[in-house]
Amino acid sequence: MKYVDEFRDGVLARKLAAAIAVEARPSRRYNLMEFCGGHTHAISRYGLKDLLPANINMIHGPGCPVCVLPIGRIDNAIALAARPGIILCTYADTMRVPASGGLSLLKAKARGADIRMVYSSADAIRIAQERLDREVVFFAIGFETTTPPTAVAILRARELGLANFSVFCNHVLTPAAISNILESKEVRELGTLPLDGFIGPAHVSAVIGSQPYEYFAEEYQRPVVIAGFEPLDVMQAILMLVRQLNDGRAEVENEFTRAVTRDGNGKAKALVAEVFELRRSFEWRGLGEVPYSALKIKAAYAAFDAEVRYEITCRSVPDNKACECGAILRGVKQPSDCKVFGTVCTPESPIGSCMVSSEGACAAHYTYGRWKDAAIAVAAPARLKAAIA
Ligand code: SF4
Numbered sequence: 310m311k312y313v314d315e316f317r318d319g320v321l322a323r324k325l326a327a328a329i330a331v332e333a334r335p336s337r338r339y340n341l342m343e344f345c346g347g348h349t350h351a352i353s354r355y356g357l358k359d360l361l362p363a364n365i366n367m368i369h370g371p372g373c374p375v376c377v378l379p380i381g382r383i384d385n386a387i388a389l390a391a392r393p394g395i396i397l398c399t400y401a402d403t404m405r406v407p408a409s410g411g412l413s414l415l416k417a418k419a420r421g422a423d424i425r426m427v428y429s430s431a432d433a434i435r436i437a438q439e440r441l442d443r444e445v446v447f448f449a450i451g452f453e454t455t456t457p458p459t460a461v462a463i464l465r466a467r468e469l470g471l472a473n474f475s476v477f478c479n480h481v482l483t484p485a486a487i488s489n490i491l492e493s494k495e496v497r498e499l500g501t502l503p504l505d506g507f508i509g510p511a512h513v514s515a516v517i518g519s520q521p522y523e524y525f526a527e528e529y530q531r532p533v534v535i536a537g538f539e540p541l542d543v544m545q546a547i548l549m550l551v552r553q554l555n556d557g558r559a560e561v562e563n564e565f566t567r568a569v570t571r572d573g574n575g576k577a578k579a580l581v582a583e584v585f586e587l588r589r590s591f592e593w594r595g596l597g598e599v600p601y602s603a604l605k606i607k608a609a610y611a612a613f614d615a616e617v618r619y620e621i622t623c624r625s626v627p628d629n630k631a632c633e634c635g636a637i638l639r640g641v642k643q644p645s646d647c648k649v650f651g652t653v654c655t656p657e658s659p660i661g662s663c664m665v666s667s668e669g670a671c672a673a674h675y676t677y678g679r680w681k682d683a684a685i686a687v688a689a690p691a692r693l694k695a696a697i698a
Contacts, residue, residue, distance in 0.1 A: 346376065354673070383413070390423065490640065517578070595639050631653070
């Protein structure tokens with residue numbers, strides 16, 4: 310496949326691995342956070358860790374939109390869907406995220422709620438046009454990548470005069486999450502999360518550009534390399550970070566030049582600015598309340614704001630006590646540190662959100678078997694060990 314196969318070439322990957330091994334100094338560790346779940350997925354799927362020297366430490370970040378959605382917001386969506394006359398539309402991954410009381414949107418659907426999986430916000434608009442007798446709510450989640458299509462849906466609904474359409478907005482912002490991690494106790498005080506540099510998001514950066522990361526490089530002296538989601542993109546980004554750290558540089562570099570510019574997509578940013586404004590604070594799973602880290606619908610479009618229309622109040626709900634998603638999303642723990650990883654918690658029966666989406670760290674580790682050699686395999690019940698033998 311053109312423009313994909315070239316970035317999955319095993320010979321080139323081994324050449325990049327050899328260059329990293331030569332340039333990474335044995336006297337130090339390189340602690341690199343891949344912010345995006347897309348990168349986590351690529352690292353697990355293509356076994357990139359196995360190609361890297363032991364002193365390159367890859368740390369998973371919170372950049373998985375489904376994973377960071379707090380339980381309270383899923384509860385809100387389930388409560389909305391339970392109201393008579395409502396059709397709730399959402400992306401497929403959101404359906405299986407565990408909510409309070411052992412529920413999920415999928416289970417609520419099985420109990421009779423009219424919840425529909427859609428591929429895009431345009432599908433939700435179409436459903437609203439077809440079912441003028443019903444109220445259609447689009448449960449919108451995601452980072453800056455999925456925000457412009459939600460803005461388009463609201464503008465389209467206004468243009469069409471669709472009074473039965475609204476959006477439950479849960480869009481979050483990448484730079485605020487990076488700031489939160491860099492300001493965390495684990496990074497600044499305890500030193501339990503050593504962070505030397507970031508692999509910056511691919512799709513998000515295609516929208517917002519590389520410019521927003523310049524602040525982190527300058528203020529926190531951490532290099533950022535924006536990278537695509539293919540294995541060679543990730544390997545190249547690691548090499549670029551190793552070079553910056555060796556040189557004592559902290560700059561924003563762009564490996565993903567085939568899609569990302571410094572200024573990003575002006576049209577998409579204008580659409581978002583037209584419809585949304587910053588929330589003062591928003592709860593993230595794992596990170597807690599993060600100031601100015603999410604968007605809400607502007608008052609001018611309040612007619613399409615489900616939070617206003619249905620007077621939704623959001624409450625904070627703690628995660629399952631056994632689940633380490635919070636620590637994993639902060640980069641403090643690995644999936645195999647969780648006692649129920651691969652035993653009680655699997656993609657078929659997830660306990661936490663990180664096991665739901667393919668971009669979640671737990672799902673990526675489980676699906677691509679990066680955990681089989683880890684301590685969990687020793688601790689697993691005999692039948693599980695037999696299954697993975
Ligand atoms: S394995 Fe499951 S329970 Fe453990 S941290 Fe991951 S999602 Fe949470």
